[in-house]
Amino acid sequence: MAPSTGLTGNDLSRKQWAYALALVTSLFFTWGFAYGLLDVLNSHFQQVFGIDRTQSTLLQLAYFGAYLVFAPFASIFMERYGYKKGIHLGLSLYSIGAIFFWPSAKFAKYGGFVGCTFVIGCGLCTLEVAANSYISILGSPKYAAARLNFSQGFQGVASFAGPMIASRWFFQGKNANSLDTVQWVYLAVAGLGLVLNILFYFCTLPEITGDALAQEMHESGLTTDEEPFSKQYHCIFGWVAQTAYVGAQVAVAALAVNFLSEQGVGIDKPFASQLFSYCQITFTVGRFVGVVLLNFMDPALLLSIYSVACMAFSLGVTFGSGKSGVGCLFVLFFFESICYPVIFTLGTKNLGRHTKRGSGLIVMGVGGGAWWPPMAAAIGDHISTARGYGIPFAGYTIMAMYAFGMVIDQARNGGFRLRTIDEIADSREHDRPTGDKKETDSDLDKKVSQEFVEAV
Incomplete structure (x- = not known):
């Protein structure tokens, strides 16, 4: 094989590695903040526009549908132009979508919010293809899952910051039936995207190429990337697992405020929003706990354990009541914490020259968040919100099948x-x-x- 002109994570100096890791990790905060606000807006728009739970999940349909539609284009764009230009594209779309929340709020058009959310989703999808993939290959494959969990921990920090802001301003006093604060928050979001775009423009971000990754694999005695992409089954089934998991996770979060306020234990909508932010804190703590565990445990094995726990506690939310149901919801958020990054690293490991395409496919799995919440919300509208949590149970079951399958496959092949x-x-x-x-x-x-x- 001819020498590669690109770099791998192992070719970077310690200073280059730390700088690249820190700057790309900052991107995780941007979509964590947007995602955290999205679930609270769901409930707020029900009150402002007089819509039911199912109609409010159009926001989720737009946001996660963008991943389904745009992820393949994002991966193709980065194969041609590289990670850095992909990040610029993502941040630009993110800022444009956030800016147009202003006229949507000014003229109180729910359809405008849905359209803007789709544009934001396209931007964040592009950032996820770039950032998740970049962090995964920025160093030893052995610690890819731990590295990605660490970076995604900052997404969790932003995810609970969003609901905290919402609980203080969206649902209080005159703002309970107003969109005024929504427009200001999203102008600030647009400003954050602009600042990050400028920072990335003036930084030197080492480009890690597919050819360099392929060469590194061949030097390590691995030749799995010589097979066509259609035969990278661990990636294809990883996409299925990611679709099911993200659909389950988004459904859990989308109904959380409604669920908490319906348990008959004195929780109103503002307090429910605040409790939801505490659920996100639990999720974030779980991410950093996962970083430690993944340094000692095989990622596929740990995912198997967490998958079973998610199945058990989603049933606890479905059939529990009062404080027991609330407690199960908190524990469920903890065990969800490592699932996305571990599925991503399992699905994209050893892809070599297929890495960017595989990353795009796994990120496209985030599109599962587009149709699972409406299914759960429909059950919530016709039966109860608690029963709607039976839908996420199915998603966790599919994820568990993938995790156990990877454990068996690794045991059969004897690892690296x-x-x-x-x-x-x-x-x-x-x-x-x-x-x-x-x-x-x-x-x-x-x-x-x-x-x-x-x-x-």
Whole structure:
């Protein structure tokens, strides 16, 4: 294979790696904030526009439908133009959609909010294809799930900031039936997108190419990317699992405020919104706990355990009542925490030259959030909100099947094949340019020993 002109995460200096990680991690805050506001707007618009639960989930349909429609275009765009330009495209769409919340609020047009939410979803979809993929390959594959959980933890921080803002201003006093504060919040969101766009324009973000990843895989004795993309079954089934999981997660969050306020334990809509933000805090804590656990446990095994827990506690919410139902909802948010990033890293590992396309497919799975909430909301309208939580149970079941399947597949294949010291030395000697006197044999021996220890 010809030498690659691109980089991999292992080619970056410590300073380059830390800077790239920090800047790309900042993107997770942007869509966490937007997502956190979305679920509260659901309930607020029911009151302002006089619509039922099912009609209010048009916001989810627009937001997550954008992922289903736009993710393939985002991955193609980044294959051609790279991660950095993809990030610029995503931030631009994000800001444009947020700006147009102003006229939608000014003229009180629910359809305008739905359209703007679709544009924001296209922007965030592009950012997710770029950021999730970039973080996953920015270093050792062994710790990809832990790295992505860490970065996505900041998405969780933003997710509970949104409901906290909403509980203070959207539902209080004269704002309970007004859209005035909505327009100001989204102008601030547009400003955040603009600032990030400027920061990325002036930064040097190392481009990690598919060719470089493919070369790194071949050096490691892995050749799975030589198969066509249609035969990357762990990625294709990962898309199915991600679609089911995100649909379940979004349905849980979309009905949370309604569920909490209907439990007959003295929780009104403003307090329910505040409790929802506490649920998001629980989710965020779970993300950082997951970072620690993933340093010691296999990601597929941990996902299997968490999937079963999600199934159990979603049933607890469905059939529980009062404080027990509220408690099950909090625990459910905790066990949801690691699912998205772990499915993403399991689905995109060892894709090599297919990495960007695979990332686009897995992110397209977020489109599951478009149709699962309406199904749950329809049950909520006709029976009860609690019974609507039976729909997420089905999504967690599909996710559990994928997780257990990956555990079995890894056990059958015996995991990664470790190279011997001689193989590592041969590849290092082969890669060293002729006449390069800067790297001595002693330096080479140190690198070989270090790489072998890290592999073990």
